[in-house]
Amino acid sequence: xxxxxxxxxxxxxxxxxxxxxxxxxxxxxxxxxxxxxxxxxxxxxxxxxxxxxxxxxxxxxxxxxxxxxxxxxxxxxxxxxxxxxxxxxxxxxxxxxxxxxxxxxxxxxxxxxxxxxxxxxxxxxxxxxxxxxxxxxxxxxxxxxxxxxxxxxxxxxxxxxxxxxxxxxxxxxxxxxxxxxxxxxxxxxxxxxxxxxxxxxxxxxxxxxxxxxxxxxxxxxxxxxxxxxxxxxxxxxxxxxxxxxxxxx
Numbered sequence: 001x002x003x004x005x006x007x008x009x010x011x012x013x014x015x016x017x018x019x020x021x022x023x024x025x026x027x028x029x030x031x032x033x034x035x036x037x038x039x040x041x042x043x044x045x046x047x048x049x050x051x052x053x054x055x056x057x058x059x060x061x062x063x064x065x066x067x068x069x070x071x072x073x074x075x076x077x078x079x080x081x082x083x084x085x086x087x088x089x090x091x092x093x094x095x096x097x098x099x100x101x102x103x104x105x106x107x108x109x110x111x112x113x114x115x116x117x118x119x120x121x122x123x124x125x126x127x128x129x130x131x132x133x134x135x136x137x138x139x140x141x142x143x144x145x146x147x148x149x150x151x152x153x154x155x156x157x158x159x160x161x162x163x164x165x166x167x168x169x170x171x172x173x174x175x176x177x178x179x180x181x182x183x184x185x186x187x188x189x190x191x192x193x194x195x196x197x198x199x200x201x202x203x204x205x206x207x208x209x210x211x212x213x214x215x216x217x218x219x220x221x222x223x224x225x226x227x228x229x230x231x232x233x234x235x236x237x238x239x240x241x242x243x244x245x246x247x248x249x
Contacts (some may be wrong), residue, residue: 121155124217
């Protein structure tokens, strides 16, 4: 569909995007434990994933699950991925776009931004699952949409993508499209295509187990938060944006 590879936008305020890189390392380490650790995949997902039916109190898990208070699964699910492809896809987005977004708001703000987007995405997914299942259903009948766990950093990453396209809409990025075609396109075209796929899949696609509404929720949260959380007017950032616009023509 769309995998970013490189953008080439230099950092203006920091040498190293510590938080973005730390999030990548954390996700990779947790996935290694997920694959090679003593717990099965089902135990990891049951212990750390977000299950809407459990969050809303329609269903309870066996004793010892989840591993954390139920409300914390809104956060813990962000760092768990179901496959190497799932992990690598999310980490590529975070690697290419996360450094510039962190640069635009600073380390601590970026960490808060990423977590807020991820939590918002998790909530949107849970509410959308509840809506699809039907609010008037009997408590003894939990539909698959409510029972299916949500895992992955896609919601937080979607917020980063939204912030990036607002900050650098005309930057040309290298990416793989439609199964492997390398193209260099302006960010607003590439990310606009990505968003269109998320929107269509969420409202008109098949129930394929992907958290499309989480992607949309994270993206909208990122678009709302970036004007608030980015650095206030900064001559360095303003000059970089002007140079970016000029070089893209």
